[in-house]
Amino acid sequence: MATLSLNAITKSFGAAKVLHDISLAIKDKEFVVFVGPSGCGKSTLLRIIAGLEEATSGSVVIGGEDVSAAPPVERGISMVFQSYALYPHLSVYENIAFPLRVQKMGKAEMDARIQRAADILQLKDKLQLKPGQLSGGQRQRVAIGRSIVRNPKVFLFDEPLSNLDAALRGDMRVELSQLHRNLDATMVYVTHDQIEAMTMADRIVVLNGGRVEQFGTPMELYHHPKTKFVASFIGQPNMNLIPGTVLGVDPTGVKISMNGGHEMVLPVDSSTVSAGDKVEVGIRPEHVDIGTEGLEISVNVLERLGGVSITYGTIGDGTRFCASLPGDAAVKEGEPLTLSVAPEACHVFDGSGDVLRRNSAPEIID
Amino acid sequence: MMDRYTKLQMVGIYAAVIVFLIFILLPFFEMFMASLRPLEHLFRSPYQFWSDDFSFQAYSDMWETVPLLGRYIFNSVFIASAVTVLTMIFVVPAAYAYARLEFPFKNGSLAIFLGVNMFTGAVLLIPLYRVLRSMGLLNTYWAMIVPGVAFLIPTGIWLLRSYLEKIPRELEEAAFVDGASRMYTLRRVVLPLATPGLIVVGTAVFIGAYAQQFLFAITFNQQRELQPLPAGLFEFIGYQDVTWNQMMAAALTGILPVMVIFLFLQKYLVAGLTAGAVKE
Ligand SMILES: Nc1ncnc2c1ncn2[C@@H]1O[C@H](COP(=O)(O)OP(=O)(O)OP(=O)(O)O)[C@@H](O)[C@H]1O
Ligand SMILES: [Mg+2]
Numbered sequence: 001m002a003t004l005s006l007n008a009i010t011k012s013f014g015a016a017k018v019l020h021d022i023s024l025a026i027k028d029k030e031f032v033v034f035v036g037p038s039g040c041g042k043s044t045l046l047r048i049i050a051g052l053e054e055a056t057s058g059s060v061v062i063g064g065e066d067v068s069a070a071p072p073v074e075r076g077i078s079m080v081f082q083s084y085a086l087y088p089h090l091s092v093y094e095n096i097a098f099p100l101r102v103q104k105m106g107k108a109e110m111d112a113r114i115q116r117a118a119d120i121l122q123l124k125d126k127l128q129l130k131p132g133q134l135s136g137g138q139r140q141r142v143a144i145g146r147s148i149v150r151n152p153k154v155f156l157f158d159e160p161l162s163n164l165d166a167a168l169r170g171d172m173r174v175e176l177s178q179l180h181r182n183l184d185a186t187m188v189y190v191t192h193d194q195i196e197a198m199t200m201a202d203r204i205v206v207l208n209g210g211r212v213e214q215f216g217t218p219m220e221l222y223h224h225p226k227t228k229f230v231a232s233f234i235g236q237p238n239m240n241l242i243p244g245t246v247l248g249v250d251p252t253g254v255k256i257s258m259n260g261g262h263e264m265v266l267p268v269d270s271s272t273v274s275a276g277d278k279v280e281v282g283i284r285p286e287h288v289d290i291g292t293e294g295l296e297i298s299v300n301v302l303e304r305l306g307g308v309s310i311t312y313g314t315i316g317d318g319t320r321f322c323a324s325l326p327g328d329a330a331v332k333e334g335e336p337l338t339l340s341v342a343p344e345a346c347h348v349f350d351g352s353g354d355v356l357r358r359n360s361a362p363e364i365i366d
Numbered sequence: 367m368m369d370r371y372t373k374l375q376m377v378g379i380y381a382a383v384i385v386f387l388i389f390i391l392l393p394f395f396e397m398f399m400a401s402l403r404p405l406e407h408l409f410r411s412p413y414q415f416w417s418d419d420f421s422f423q424a425y426s427d428m429w430e431t432v433p434l435l436g437r438y439i440f441n442s443v444f445i446a447s448a449v450t451v452l453t454m455i456f457v458v459p460a461a462y463a464y465a466r467l468e469f470p471f472k473n474g475s476l477a478i479f480l481g482v483n484m485f486t487g488a489v490l491l492i493p494l495y496r497v498l499r500s501m502g503l504l505n506t507y508w509a510m511i512v513p514g515v516a517f518l519i520p521t522g523i524w525l526l527r528s529y530l531e532k533i534p535r536e537l538e539e540a541a542f543v544d545g546a547s548r549m550y551t552l553r554r555v556v557l558p559l560a561t562p563g564l565i566v567v568g569t570a571v572f573i574g575a576y577a578q579q580f581l582f583a584i585t586f587n588q589q590r591e592l593q594p595l596p597a598g599l600f601e602f603i604g605y606q607d608v609t610w611n612q613m614m615a616a617a618l619t620g621i622l623p624v625m626v627i628f629l630f631l632q633k634y635l636v637a638g639l640t641a642g643a644v645k646e
Binding site: 050051052069072073077078079081082084087088089098099102103146150341 | 489536543544550555
């Protein structure tokens with residue numbers, strides 16, 4: 001098993017610059033998820049690690065060895081594709097055997113490895129079937145099986161679950177996490193689904209427009225997003241962002257007047273702003289409570305999910321605001337509602353979208 | 367199947383198909399009728415659709431009128447098969463390269479191939495004659511095989527390329543990641559998946575080879591024993607008369623082996639021509 005580092009990777013397709021100076025150090029046995037909106041360059045980055053695409057500049061180092069110029073098979077990686085990329089004319093057994101046959105591995109050893117992979121992935125009774133006779137989840141397992149048998153140092157997954165329905169995706173998420181634990185392997189996993197990222201990752205790389213916005217543990221990203229983009233990308237429902245103006249600063253915090261009229265003193269690093277600056281206040285829907293004093297919102301839509309009730313509404317000036325309240329919250333559609341917000345739970349972003357570091361935030365638990 | 371047509375539309379469609387089929391098949395039918403008639407009948411007026419002295423006599427007489435007939439039929443099939451095999455040997459790697467690799471003048475050379483297709487062999491007969499003569503190939507099987515292959519390669523590349531392009535690229539990338547070479551991938555992944563396409567292209571090439579051999583045979587070959595059937599049929603034209611009925615019988619007999627092959631391949635042809643049309 002191995003570490004993986006990317007050093008100043010850039011990639012252009014003709015005139016279009018797709019990746020900008022990406023540097024990451026991924027630890028041995030770490031499960032790292034690349035997440036970001038469609039077209040941000042996740043697949044391209046993964047394909048550069050795999051050796052399917054050549055970086056315009058920068059280097060890929062796996063297990064301490066610079067493999068930038070090596071073909072995929074010499075990098076000690078294996079890849080699972082979004083479309084599974086199973087060979088439809090070969091049986092499940094032969095599909096899994098494919099990389100071993102390429103290596104001209106001896107029959108006994110090959111069979112042993114395939115049986116072990118089939119064991120791990122519960123494919124024992126499916127080995128003689130063709131991929132066309134399998135369900136989506138089983139096909140996905142075959143694709144994973146094919147990547148296991150070579151004992152790679154690093155596993156690469158490109159949106160492996162996006163072709164599955166929601167229920168199956170949940171199951172496979174758990175299975176993949178278990179697989180990671182069983183194999184003790186370094187894994188890089190691409191998805192645009194933040195729930196997959198949050199649930200499976202040891203650390204998450206948030207990509208946006210070909211740049212790394214932030215690289216950290218899920219809880220780090222949740223509690224200490226470095227940018228507005230990360231803040232609104234991580235967390236479900238999305239963080240509310242309310243525009244506001246700085247009224248004054250002192251060493252303990254910033255006094256802000258939010259659109260809609262509410263004023264708050266927020267305990268954040270005040271060294272980079274001054275009175276009159278435009279900022280945005282980020283408040284997570286789950287960090288508000290029904291109260292007697294605070295934000296005045298009018299509720300347009302109420303979703304009662306049982307355990308929680310989600311309200312969608314607006315504050316005074318029309319800015320949208322979503323709140324996640326207890327399941328039995330006394331709320332009605334079309335009625336006004338007062339929400340209290342703890343100042344420590346608020347995030348503040350400056351005009352360029354960078355966060356003002358919070359002075360006090362919850363301990364990060366792993 | 368979805369029932370998307372009304373009764374009336376179906377009637378119309380079938381009527382159109384029938385008219386089309388009649389148009390195509392009528393000559394064959396008339397060939398067959400002519401092969402059954404005694405020779406005197408052919409010029410009788412008024413035209414008689416059926417008479418009692420129809421017989422299969424011509425089918426046995428033809429072997430005596432033209433003793434080499436069997437040889438001609440064999441030559442036809444042999445030349446067409448040889449052309450097909452050789453063409454496919456060139457077309458498969460070329461089509462794969464056009465479908466998957468990037469190289470300079472890729473589109474330009476493809477366009478030239480298409481351009482070559484627009485010249486019929488007839489325009490190039492004289493230069494070809496000189497080439498074949500200087501290579502010493504005149505009056506051999508090669509005189510009919512080599513030009514046949516040359517004219518069919520472009521068509522083959524165009525047909526097979528579009529088929530290979532439909533095979534998902536990720537399959538090859540997966541093989542590449544697992545360490546398979548291009549050739550290994552071609553052999554173990556691409557060609558097995560392209561089998562219906564290969565059959566379609568092979569058949570198209572075979573038909574082309576069968577149809578074009580006449581021209582090359584009468585220009586580049588004087589050896590009777592090497593002539594294919596279309597050229598050999600000339601021997602039914604005697605000094606005094608033409609034994610039309612036997613000629614038609616011989617022509618139909620000559621097509622028979624091809625027909626049999628087609629019947630066997632039919633299911634692949636239909637599958638091949640519609641493959642990729644539906645997302646699976
Ligand atoms: N072969 C290529 N030639 C030109 N541009 C490309 C090529 N491959 C990718 N791109 C461009 O690079 C950008 C990033 O693509 P990429 O496939 O990495 O996105 P992604 O983050 O994986 O998106 P998705 O979530 O939709 O899969 C896109 O704007 C895309 O148009
Ligand atoms: Mg992608």
